[in-house]
Amino acid sequence: MTRLRHFKPAGKAIFKDSHTTKMKELLQQWEPGMTSTFAIAGVPLSKLSISHSGASFAPDAIRAALQSYTTFAGDTGLEFTDNILDFGDIYMDPTDIIGDQQRTYEGLRDVYASEAAKWWMVLGGDHSISYSSIKACSEQYGKVGVIQFDAHHDLRNVEDGGPTNGTPFRRLLEDHVIRGENLVQIGIRDFTNAKEYAKFADEQGVMVYSMQDVDRNSMGRILEKEIDRLEKQVDILYLSVDIDVLDQAFAPGCPAIGPGGMDSKTLLEGIYFASRHEKVKLMDIVEIDPTIDFRNMTSRVAVYCMLNFMKAKKFS
Amino acid sequence: MTRLRHFKPAGKAIFKDSHTTKMKELLQQWEPGMTSTFAIAGVPLSKLSISHSGASFAPDAIRAALQSYTTFAGDTGLEFTDNILDFGDIYMDPTDIIGDQQRTYEGLRDVYASEAAKWWMVLGGDHSISYSSIKACSEQYGKVGVIQFDAHHDLRNVEDGGPTNGTPFRRLLEDHVIRGENLVQIGIRDFTNAKEYAKFADEQGVMVYSMQDVDRNSMGRILEKEIDRLEKQVDILYLSVDIDVLDQAFAPGCPAIGPGGMDSKTLLEGIYFASRHEKVKLMDIVEIDPTIDFRNMTSRVAVYCMLNFMKAKKFS
Amino acid sequence: MTRLRHFKPAGKAIFKDSHTTKMKELLQQWEPGMTSTFAIAGVPLSKLSISHSGASFAPDAIRAALQSYTTFAGDTGLEFTDNILDFGDIYMDPTDIIGDQQRTYEGLRDVYASEAAKWWMVLGGDHSISYSSIKACSEQYGKVGVIQFDAHHDLRNVEDGGPTNGTPFRRLLEDHVIRGENLVQIGIRDFTNAKEYAKFADEQGVMVYSMQDVDRNSMGRILEKEIDRLEKQVDILYLSVDIDVLDQAFAPGCPAIGPGGMDSKTLLEGIYFASRHEKVKLMDIVEIDPTIDFRNMTSRVAVYCMLNFMKAKKFS
Amino acid sequence: MTRLRHFKPAGKAIFKDSHTTKMKELLQQWEPGMTSTFAIAGVPLSKLSISHSGASFAPDAIRAALQSYTTFAGDTGLEFTDNILDFGDIYMDPTDIIGDQQRTYEGLRDVYASEAAKWWMVLGGDHSISYSSIKACSEQYGKVGVIQFDAHHDLRNVEDGGPTNGTPFRRLLEDHVIRGENLVQIGIRDFTNAKEYAKFADEQGVMVYSMQDVDRNSMGRILEKEIDRLEKQVDILYLSVDIDVLDQAFAPGCPAIGPGGMDSKTLLEGIYFASRHEKVKLMDIVEIDPTIDFRNMTSRVAVYCMLNFMKAKKFS
Amino acid sequence: MTRLRHFKPAGKAIFKDSHTTKMKELLQQWEPGMTSTFAIAGVPLSKLSISHSGASFAPDAIRAALQSYTTFAGDTGLEFTDNILDFGDIYMDPTDIIGDQQRTYEGLRDVYASEAAKWWMVLGGDHSISYSSIKACSEQYGKVGVIQFDAHHDLRNVEDGGPTNGTPFRRLLEDHVIRGENLVQIGIRDFTNAKEYAKFADEQGVMVYSMQDVDRNSMGRILEKEIDRLEKQVDILYLSVDIDVLDQAFAPGCPAIGPGGMDSKTLLEGIYFASRHEKVKLMDIVEIDPTIDFRNMTSRVAVYCMLNFMKAKKFS
Amino acid sequence: MTRLRHFKPAGKAIFKDSHTTKMKELLQQWEPGMTSTFAIAGVPLSKLSISHSGASFAPDAIRAALQSYTTFAGDTGLEFTDNILDFGDIYMDPTDIIGDQQRTYEGLRDVYASEAAKWWMVLGGDHSISYSSIKACSEQYGKVGVIQFDAHHDLRNVEDGGPTNGTPFRRLLEDHVIRGENLVQIGIRDFTNAKEYAKFADEQGVMVYSMQDVDRNSMGRILEKEIDRLEKQVDILYLSVDIDVLDQAFAPGCPAIGPGGMDSKTLLEGIYFASRHEKVKLMDIVEIDPTIDFRNMTSRVAVYCMLNFMKAKKFS
Numbered sequence A, B, C, D, E, F: 001m002t003r004l005r006h007f008k009p010a011g012k013a014i015f016k017d018s019h020t021t022k023m024k025e026l027l028q029q030w031e032p033g034m035t036s037t038f039a040i041a042g043v044p045l046s047k048l049s050i051s052h053s054g055a056s057f058a059p060d061a062i063r064a065a066l067q068s069y070t071t072f073a074g075d076t077g078l079e080f081t082d083n084i085l086d087f088g089d090i091y092m093d094p095t096d097i098i099g100d101q102q103r104t105y106e107g108l109r110d111v112y113a114s115e116a117a118k119w120w121m122v123l124g125g126d127h128s129i130s131y132s133s134i135k136a137c138s139e140q141y142g143k144v145g146v147i148q149f150d151a152h153h154d155l156r157n158v159e160d161g162g163p164t165n166g167t168p169f170r171r172l173l174e175d176h177v178i179r180g181e182n183l184v185q186i187g188i189r190d191f192t193n194a195k196e197y198a199k200f201a202d203e204q205g206v207m208v209y210s211m212q213d214v215d216r217n218s219m220g221r222i223l224e225k226e227i228d229r230l231e232k233q234v235d236i237l238y239l240s241v242d243i244d245v246l247d248q249a250f251a252p253g254c255p256a257i258g259p260g261g262m263d264s265k266t267l268l269e270g271i272y273f274a275s276r277h278e279k280v281k282l283m284d285i286v287e288i289d290p291t292i293d294f295r296n297m298t299s300r301v302a303v304y305c306m307l308n309f310m311k312a313k314k315f316s
Ligand SMILES: [Ca+2]
Pocket: A127, A150, A152, A154, A165, A242, A287
């Protein structure tokens, strides 16, 4: 674009170090025919949350936070250079929020069917979006195993409030999109779930690791064991990262914050460890509400989740 | 109560999952004759604080935070069903703050004498309230041993500013309510106390564990050793939890925040470990100022302190 | 309720001046058969908002703010003593938000049909609730004239986003609940509406007063003229107060704040002036989002709107 | 003080325009024997407030805000050059808050007796301090007339909560420090006072102007009339400025904010008008809580109150 | 751009009313050859401020706020349809801030020389940018008359701190870019300027209207008189709008907030009145720091300044 | 100073415990001839930052935070009694920011040359100040070895933006102030640096420890090894503490916060460990922006860095 001397386009970072590439610069708006290693899609849906949630602002906040990170992982000497394809965000209707779920499913189905990328990252939104994403994913890839990092089971009954962010895994199980034994829940916390739903998890064969299990064993050992088990019985693995699995000190911007959770290094190492497995094809990141965060800390954690997923893939 | 269809009473949570009970639902306003396993009483007193403190808002903030937690501890499969009796809050006079201390003592003495509960939790307020509570407690139960989690000795002289939140344990010792060898202080931090008061602690036989002691040994080992010692010489044990024992990253809403403190898991495990001992009858939680907190994080920690106390009791 | 000496129930104001009654003390939870002069109902619905809105928190915030005001209007010497009946809040489903609108309509229809009060105040929620309320009201009372204080026409087409908070008056006109000539819009601001909707207002015979009209004439003169006109053609008058009619300096907690609006005294005097007319039966107050407000200023304005409505009624 | 080149003392403003003097530079810590035109004293007492108040931080916040203002009033061409003597702040005991009131009285009595200044400004603190100040003042100067700018009567009974910030003028009347006919209250607001206290004011002959009176008449006319009346019956006049007389839009940092109040220009003009009278000797400014303010706006208003008092004196 | 169904590009507003055009949609990135009625250029320079200032964030904040306003001014029925050309922002070097001023001058000179628009709006930055802009402007248009809305003279000496935001008009006068009699300052406030600079203004023949002058006369009368005078002696008129001319209640996001200022309607009407004159060719808006603002209120005022400038032009 | 009874000077802490000395009380404004064990100097320079930074406010914020800490380190029984000499702050020109760097160099050179203290602590400002400080230091002490705690290399090229806070170590190397093998960087994080600068570090022989290195080995082992190596080849050691080496949970007030960093105990232990070596003569602390911090948490960490430096010296 031609421009007068001394001028830069509005809204672009002013300072540019000629040797530094920012992660955000790798974002490339997808157009038909484009392919690359990684792609992202945003699902700014949070009106289905049980509590007031601005998680709909997270996809933009996370993209913006990519501007704070470079493409270089010094510890391993890895430099990212491939574009990250950005499919944009699913359009959300102000009032047809059940339709929003359906459109999320249809939109992501098209995304996965595009085969534009080898690995996908989906940015929520609240956890209700994982239903749509995993369903779309199962149609594209076959049998899906899910590793869910979460303080909550998300196995609530649908009768009481409809398909909220408390229900995605209940609905996936009941709709036979995934099977109980192919769902692993890590980081489940005391006093944040009802007994009924722990019982349901148990009956369905869901493998549940409490936060205390993570502390007593180790994230690495749990993941190693579960991935060994899952890789034989599923076609692909899907990481579903509910950031509220973290302790409130590390993720102050989730709707359901609390003490007694994971520290961010454990989560990041878990994502890195799991993502080195070739069957891990996708990751979603949900439940970040930038409107209640402190200095976008929680969106910055989300970026680090993405970068650890990507770093693992480069080494796998 | 009869009500028109579609209406709910004002101020109640809108959404209700039929399988989920919230901890707050177990709160039952005490009336004469009622008994249960646990009871709480609030002491919204913070005008005795040396620095400006809104700790008077903590009892309500903690009660409100109970609405964010369920009755089910999944790691152990424990479900709470008994009501938690709530004696309400001590009335505080706007200007007669020395009288407030006296009324706190009298009120809590009546509470403990009611024998309405097996175990008690007292919600401050600043740490000055522990004087009143422990004095009331000693009259009901006999010889009291105190395990105080705190960054500070709270052994200041009373001459300089009266019975502030810096003095409760000095006053308990000088008034012979407790004996020095029956007071254990855990988490005392460098540069937050005067030498004179460390010396006083030493002279009185108070057992002091610095934050570095906790890091070098372990909370479990310290508590095991001290409880073994105390159980022989006291009738009951009283946990006094000054939340500022935590590092500022985990408890941003205390008046006296700082680095170099405990992480919340260590404190929670300490409370759980100690509370499994049958002689631990009461716990108070103090020094939370909701007006300067971030998203009620610190009140949420207080709730987890309560829940770990209660969980331990269910297993003890 | 029996209680130990020195204790008060949790969550109640600590200090009580024996000669002072707070407005909140007049709130009385309605039960069948009760009647009084005034009644309120809350409609905590804001998921239909075009932009992210926490207006669902407003009914509780306004009720809480009633605790800051006494029952005595010294300028006129008027003392309120009658209970204000509180019907509570409409239950909101987390995901069935179109159903929420229907339930609001049904619930308020029952409220108005109860004839429990002479005058009603409805606390939103976003402006979408006025559709339900005015429809319910027209079934109870006949032909309704509406005086809408608002920066916006709220006459958007429904095709683009469904029955949002931008559409209530469009829908009321198109559903023939009210007639264009019976709708008066006061405070409409430049650059906050589309030309198409101004044209629609004009075609429908809606009487529109821009903010500049209010500055050039006076609120009193405008209201006098319009009420004179309306009283002949409607059975009752309904005041719909969108707080964003105020300048952002006076109502910082509305989703759609901006400069160039009304000061709060002009609005309060307008409400007082209009409410002295016997045909004014109801008032709703909408578009307050306590989650983005400063010190609940905007909810305090809402309370003053209520109090001026009530004061006028006492004198009419 | 000798200092290395390029260094300035810590805590001083970095930039210094050689032609500009800041008001704060005129502040001169008083020492025995010093005299000047104006003097200030701080009374950081707010533990007597009915509601939680950080008004104790106001004297420092106001002094700091003096750094934002110059010594030059361009509209009149007036330049301030005399030092403003600063007596410092009354020492406040953490727990002996009744003693704090007594010490305030004694301290201010000594201040006024020092005859160090021609005109005095006292910086609260909450309104409880005016009792001590006016009592001290009456002993120095004789019969005192008080012009109180306030949304509240501050005539509460003392039985219910002791000598709080709701009682200073009740106590002054009952202790015969001032007489009812020598007290003028301006800006009293609807729904912020109890009928009983309006009645008490009336019985005592207190002259009360509601906020509506100010709007209907004018500040100037009210003050002219009242000062004409008072000057014949008192020895000096004392302005007591409770900043909550202002509308919340202009003074967001008062504990008791609300709509329907005065704008800041009206108050400032009132202070200027009154202070031009030679009998106006003192002014206090109370009820600013910097901990809940926005960008110290309310302390900035306090500074402007001081500057208008001082400007008037220079012209009187 | 082709995109999958249900997707929209990241970062765009989700909801689109088909009848509504937002002001921001009229922004068109300028490319050589383009012409239109209005154009804007951003100057994100605030490192020259005397006090810490984030005014560099204002151009983006103001552009973003344009998204909250429509193209329709209902009071007059005016609809904006022409694109507003956006030249982008001057590039700012992190450390060569004197060079930044020079580049601002060169960049804006090229902008004005492009003759791409009939009327220009420049978005600061702090007030130091007006030096560069007015100098560039005088080279393009000849003799410039300036109407400066400001609480401050901005006539500080340059020796003490270099070409700060306190000096632009001093430098313009001393460099003979403008003449004293062609500079009108409106809204100058007491206690915010040094006597020396008032004297300098007087000596230079600058026409100064204090805030009290505005209150005593009226904005309209002052502008009418001054424009009548100026139009004979200058080629064009330049409006320089320092938002701190407003009272802090209306513009909380300026570095130098304070009471005793203008309300926003007076400023907006002033801009509208002045801009109807054909010789008014440009307006700059400066001293908005979005990092300390409340809900971008002050950037919203800036947008209204722009819209009133534009509205006036459409009618002139 | 003589003062009236009950008065204390303005701005001083109100409550004084007669047995407690606060660290801030040890601060003694330096005057020629004074000597002591420790001295500090402030460098409030942050206009050279790449991103908007208020690090210029840190020296005062850190000094103020010293008031929250006592002189007694209970874990070791150490009591500090020597004065800490305070040289004040380098004067900063509003616009001559390159000159500010030069003046910082000259000022600190004089400070070190004064030999007033045995050990020095320099309080930034942003990291650009370390260039000036280390250069001054090398002239005083000879060959300097630097241990830099930082998430970033700070080895950016100077062409792109001048001598910013991203360049100090590049400039020190290129200007031959220090040699590559005498620079140790600890805590360097993935995705916060460009590959080019890692390569430059490598070419220069800089010893780089990534955050993962710290986690895999231990801070103690790394420091032991590096100090063993450095002590043979340098005259003194300089600790340069960029607080952003910490994880955002522990240092929320740095401009460049992020996850995946160090916890504060590891940093504090590292400083303590290193400072016990006699060759460690100085420490600087940089990149704290109090304007974006939460409750001055990050300045409190800085104080603990200082106190651990001082504690180590007392034991070395
Ligand atoms: Ca979840």
